[in-house]
Amino acid sequence: MSIRLENVNYVYSPDSAFCKQALKDINLEIKDGEFIGLIGHTGSGKSTLIQHLNGLIRATSGRIYYNEQDIYESQFNLRGLRALVGLVFQYPEHQLFEVTVFKDVCFGPNNLGLSKDECEARAREALRLVGLKKKHWQKSPFELSGGQKRRVAIAGVLAMKPEVLILDEPTAGLDPKGRNDILEQISKLHREEHMTVILVSHSMEDVAQYVDRLVVMNRGSVFMEGTPAQVFKHYVELERIGLAAPQVTYVMHRLAQEGYKVDPDATTIREAVSEILSALGKKNEGSEVIQP
Amino acid sequence: MNIVKAAHLIYDYITQDDETGEETVSRAIDDVDLDISAGDFIAILGHNGSGKSTLAKHMNALLLPTGGAVWIKNMDTRDESQVWDIRQTAGMVFQNPDNQIIGSIVEEDVGFGPENIGVPTDEIWQRVNESLEAVGMTEYRQHSPNKLSGGQKQRVAIAGVMAMRPECIVLDEPTAMLDPNGRKEVLKTVRKLNKESGVTVILITHYMDEVILADKVFVMDDGKIVMDGMPREIFSQVEMLKSLRLDVPQVTELAYELKKAGVPLPDGILTIDEFVQALENVKRPEISNAQKKEGDAHVDPS
Amino acid sequence: MMRDITIGQYYPAPSVIHRLDPRVKLVGTVVFIIMIFCIGNLAGYVLATLCLAGLIRLSKVPIKFMLKGLKAIFFILIFTAVLNLFLTPGTAVFQWQFIRITQEGIVMALKMAIRLTYLILGSSIMTLTTTPNHLTDGMEKGLGPLKKIHVPVHEIAMIMSIALRFIPILMEETDKIMKAQQARCADFESGNIFQRAKSLVPVLVPLFISSFRRANDLAMAMEARCYHGGEGRTKMKPLKYYSRDYVAYIVILIYIIAIILLNIFFDPIQTMIFARLGL
Numbered sequence: 001m002s003i004r005l006e007n008v009n010y011v012y013s014p015d016s017a018f019c020k021q022a023l024k025d026i027n028l029e030i031k032d033g034e035f036i037g038l039i040g041h042t043g044s045g046k047s048t049l050i051q052h053l054n055g056l057i058r059a060t061s062g063r064i065y066y067n068e069q070d071i072y073e074s075q076f077n078l079r080g081l082r083a084l085v086g087l088v089f090q091y092p093e094h095q096l097f098e099v100t101v102f103k104d105v106c107f108g109p110n111n112l113g114l115s116k117d118e119c120e121a122r123a124r125e126a127l128r129l130v131g132l133k134k135k136h137w138q139k140s141p142f143e144l145s146g147g148q149k150r151r152v153a154i155a156g157v158l159a160m161k162p163e164v165l166i167l168d169e170p171t172a173g174l175d176p177k178g179r180n181d182i183l184e185q186i187s188k189l190h191r192e193e194h195m196t197v198i199l200v201s202h203s204m205e206d207v208a209q210y211v212d213r214l215v216v217m218n219r220g221s222v223f224m225e226g227t228p229a230q231v232f233k234h235y236v237e238l239e240r241i242g243l244a245a246p247q248v249t250y251v252m253h254r255l256a257q258e259g260y261k262v263d264p265d266a267t268t269i270r271e272a273v274s275e276i277l278s279a280l281g282k283k284n285e286g287s288e289v290i291q292p
Numbered sequence: 293m294n295i296v297k298a299a300h301l302i303y304d305y306i307t308q309d310d311e312t313g314e315e316t317v318s319r320a321i322d323d324v325d326l327d328i329s330a331g332d333f334i335a336i337l338g339h340n341g342s343g344k345s346t347l348a349k350h351m352n353a354l355l356l357p358t359g360g361a362v363w364i365k366n367m368d369t370r371d372e373s374q375v376w377d378i379r380q381t382a383g384m385v386f387q388n389p390d391n392q393i394i395g396s397i398v399e400e401d402v403g404f405g406p407e408n409i410g411v412p413t414d415e416i417w418q419r420v421n422e423s424l425e426a427v428g429m430t431e432y433r434q435h436s437p438n439k440l441s442g443g444q445k446q447r448v449a450i451a452g453v454m455a456m457r458p459e460c461i462v463l464d465e466p467t468a469m470l471d472p473n474g475r476k477e478v479l480k481t482v483r484k485l486n487k488e489s490g491v492t493v494i495l496i497t498h499y500m501d502e503v504i505l506a507d508k509v510f511v512m513d514d515g516k517i518v519m520d521g522m523p524r525e526i527f528s529q530v531e532m533l534k535s536l537r538l539d540v541p542q543v544t545e546l547a548y549e550l551k552k553a554g555v556p557l558p559d560g561i562l563t564i565d566e567f568v569q570a571l572e573n574v575k576r577p578e579i580s581n582a583q584k585k586e587g588d589a590h591v592d593p594s
Numbered sequence: 595m596m597r598d599i600t601i602g603q604y605y606p607a608p609s610v611i612h613r614l615d616p617r618v619k620l621v622g623t624v625v626f627i628i629m630i631f632c633i634g635n636l637a638g639y640v641l642a643t644l645c646l647a648g649l650i651r652l653s654k655v656p657i658k659f660m661l662k663g664l665k666a667i668f669f670i671l672i673f674t675a676v677l678n679l680f681l682t683p684g685t686a687v688f689q690w691q692f693i694r695i696t697q698e699g700i701v702m703a704l705k706m707a708i709r710l711t712y713l714i715l716g717s718s719i720m721t722l723t724t725t726p727n728h729l730t731d732g733m734e735k736g737l738g739p740l741k742k743i744h745v746p747v748h749e750i751a752m753i754m755s756i757a758l759r760f761i762p763i764l765m766e767e768t769d770k771i772m773k774a775q776q777a778r779c780a781d782f783e784s785g786n787i788f789q790r791a792k793s794l795v796p797v798l799v800p801l802f803i804s805s806f807r808r809a810n811d812l813a814m815a816m817e818a819r820c821y822h823g824g825e826g827r828t829k830m831k832p833l834k835y836y837s838r839d840y841v842a843y844i845v846i847l848i849y850i851i852a853i854i855l856l857n858i859f860f861d862p863i864q865t866m867i868f869a870r871l872g873l
Contacts, residue, residue: 079781082777087777088777097795173469177538242473247543250564251542255568280575354814390808394756396726396755411828
């Protein structure tokens with residue numbers, strides 16, 4: 001289920017006073033089963049980019065291949081692509097509209113023209129995948145808490161059985177526990193359902209903890225790509241484009257400067273703990289926690 | 293002097309079941325006592341639904357207590373005749389930047405509050421100029437709020453409150469909908485107002501890194517205040533915070549994890565500097581002891 | 595497309611039109627719109643066009659920006675024109691089965707298109723050069739006397755100014771919700787008119803809910819900033835007439851007289867000239 005972008009450009013309202021190039025010559029490949037983090041400051045083109053991946057926005061020029069098939073070719077089923085590449089927008093709970101949670105989750109599969117039984121089976125599975133308790137299924141979505149509503153909205157996309165799941169800041173506005181719960185759930189989808197996941201986030205700490213590969217956007221272009229460790233090594237450049245590295249990275253760099261024998265590229269607390277312990281010449285006493 | 297005081301504050305709200313018509317009473321605030329001194333920077337922490345926003349709305353007489361009382365500068369919020377004085381004294385900034393800007397131009401929005409309280413025209417202009425300057429938005433005064441970034445919109449909202457010359461600003465999750473840069477902008481502005489204009493700040497949030505510089509932190513859960521103290525005291529209790537659906541900054545958590553693994557680090561490390569210093573002390577205990585005698589303020593093993 | 599609507603948007607620029615008193619602009623706009631429907635001949639249209647062009651020029655608002663506002667009503671424009679084109683009785687110039695286009699129809703369609711376009715452009719000039727607050731101040735003050743007969747002038751003005759501020763926000767929101775539902779494979783494009791109307795439910799319900807939430811938040815924010823109706827309120831930008839405003843009133847008066855005079859005298863003059871030329 002790879003997605004490949006070749007020289008993709010996108011210009012907002014061309015030939016007008018508001019003309020703005022939102023994407024510049026994007027070349028990118030998203031491989032099957034990857035967990036990708038997409039970062040960049042507000043207005044860097046992240047949202048525009050992800051809407052290209054499911055065909056909601058059409059590139060001004062360039063090609064996008066889904067499984068090596070050109071999505072702009074006339075026989076390609078663009079609406080079908082939206083089911084295969086599930087896109088969860090920011091604050092997705094704002095799109096809920098049905099009388100019950102369950103019916104709302106059925107909306108996507110219904111649009112695919114599936115039988116009632118199939119729709120309901122998919123809705124049940126999707127709600128289970130996001131970990132929403134059964135007692136809430138027949139409630140109105142508007143009775144639920146913020147975190148629960150967001151789960152319902154994510155289930156609404158999962159019910160279409162996408163192969164790729166894109167989430168635009170799925171944790172915005174949630175409290176720390178709610179944030180961790182959602183991220184864990186997404187990570188589980190990646191691990192257990194082998195879904196390809198693209199996570200758009202402002203939290204460097206979160207992407208460092210979960211993703212395999214980072215794509216950094218700046219002014220409509222891909223600024224940097226690589227594993228979190230590779231990317232956050234360049235924290236000075238990241239700061240220049242309005243981003244930062246996780247706090248742990250700064251700690252490690254400081255320690256390395258102070259002469260500690262630690263690998264400054266640790267990006268998560270686990271890695272940092274084991275690095276510092278070995279630098280201090282201590283054994284990992286809580287080794288089961290620390291093993292990466 | 294107390295600027296905000298609450299005693300045995302209780303707030304109940306009634307929800308009605310659509311089908312049965314049955315009324316259930318839920319308690320959003322449960323016997324809260326609060327005492328906030330003028331000029332302080334106060335943070336109120338809590339997960340979503342802990343009652344912190346409900347508490348905030350009591351400080352502006354937007355909600356009135358079911359039981360107990362709230363006083364703003366000795367004015368009882370239940371006294372209807374003083375409601376406008378109370379709202380002028382304790383201004384409020386809300387979460388969603390779009391839903392609190394009334395004017396279609398930045399400067400007109402900032403002038404909205406003073407217009408409402410009958411400030412003469414010349415003085416409105418003076419106040420608008422000062423407030424925009426204080427939040428650093430003067431160059432945007434002619435702009436439409438719709439074209440601003442989230443952080444800028446919140447600064448306009450803060451200017452709108454400042455133009456009423458309040459003694460206290462209550463900010464109800466002002467950064468929840470902003471990106472990291474917007475959050476920084478807003479925090480910097482709030483801190484500056486607190487330091488330079490001496491305005492009491494009550495910041496309600498669930499971002500832990502925003503409260504490190506507060507004078508005092510209250511943590512709410514289930515309508516009650518469950519923890520209160522200096523940031524360092526609060527952040528020493530990592531497990532407790534996690535059980536309250538909250539988090540600690542990464543450096544605090546790192547120190548906590550190392551301590552669990554046997555490194556004798558102090559509790560409640562808040563900054564990278566403190567962490568590096570503390571680790572240095574672990575490596576060279578002799579120096580650490582000497583420093584302790586000198587009364588090193590950074591590392592305070594409790 | 596939703597973002598193209600320029601009505602209700604303010605375009606800041608340092609122009610004399612921007613500085614005019616909103617009451618003058620309100621009166622001017624109303625007069626301009628009424629006169630559009632009173633114009634009886636070509637000369638009148640020429641005069642209206644010249645005035646409009648002059649105003650746009652003076653306002654320093656880019657013409658492209660103005661024309662974008664028309665895009666939004668393009669459908670209504672075409673609809674009205676087509677309706678007039680086919681349904682006006684008169685001398686036929688084209689007939690195919692039951693479809694019949696008349697000379698009068700063509701003239702009528704053109705007239706309606708021009709009138710609608712000018713109406714939108716005329717009111718756009720007002721809204722683009724006047725901040726909604728200023729505009730409602732103008733209404734409030736201009737309609738002030740109605741307060742005596744218990745018309746809630748201030749409240750109406752406030753409601754209007756808030757509505758104007760929230761139009762762009764709600765447009766953007768509609769766009770967002772539509773995209774979110776499209777990501778769930780919603781189809782807004784195919785089907786007959788009933789199916790299409792039904793397909794909008796998933797957009798309208800969230801939109802209503804969010805509007806209510808916004809209204810609620812806004813009411814609270816206004817209350818928190820001591821809003822308690824128009825009583826005892828002062829103004830940041832109180833309305834005061836300057837000499838340019840009196841000049842503008844005179845220009846408006848001249849415009850009315852000119853159109854009326856053209857209506858009365860142009861046709862005879864035209865006939866006379868044509869007669870002289872032997873046409």
